[in-house]
Amino acid sequence: MEASNVILSAPMQQLKDEHVLLRKEMNQFYEITEEIEFESGPVVIQEFMRLYERIQDFNSKLKAHSKKEDDWLFPMMASRLGENDKIIEVMEFEHEKAEQHLREFLTEAVQAGPAINIDEAQAIAVYAVQAYATLIQHFDREEKVLFPLAEKILTVGEKEELERRFQAR
Structure with missing residues (x-):
């Protein structure tokens, strides 16, 4: 099934728009x-502080997005797919992996504190890069595989229920 040919219902389109x-x-x-990786001197620490702020903000937005999938879309799809289908398991694993990278970034940044040095900043920033890599692949997989599959297997009523739940948040 080619994802670009699939017309998404409102809740799937909303999730895809959030990806953008x-x-x-x-x-x-x-x-x-x-x-942070390629600079040196005080600019590294300044950029790290900027990164910390961005990651904090991003993390809360990602959690709100993931919650819609974890709490409503995934269970709904899993009940239709049956236990032999591993797609939902893969999606949940990728959510956990991305969240873990972000959590490690935030935790280590707090532990390093304002006295962080350049080497620590560069080492901790790697967690943000890992989260980025995980999420780029994850979003792509959701858009090309998961959302078109949801369109195919969920009923109109289930899609309407998802839409109501998404709007209520």
């Missing part, structure tokens, strides 16, 4: 990680 906004923020924080 999240990708934009991810690209911005990825650019900061490159500055």
Whole structure:
């Protein structure tokens, strides 16, 4: 099934649209990680502080997005797919992996504190890069595989229920 030929229902389109906004923020924080990696001196620490702020903000937006999928879309799809289908398991694993990278970034940044040095900043920024890489692949997989599959297997009523739940948040 070619994803570009699939017309998405309102809830799937909403999730896809959220990916666009999240990708934009991810690209911005990825650019900061490159500055941290390739710069030297005090600018590294300044950029790290900027990255920390961006990741905090991004993390809360990502959690709100993931919650819609984890709490409503995935269980709905899993009940239709049966236990032999591993797609939902893969999606949940990728969510956990991305969240873990972001959590590690935030935890280590807090532990390093304001006295962070350049080497620590560069080492901790790697977690942001790992989150970025995980999420780029994950969003792509959702858009090309998961959302078209959801369109195929979920009933009109289930899609309407998802839409109601998404709007209620």
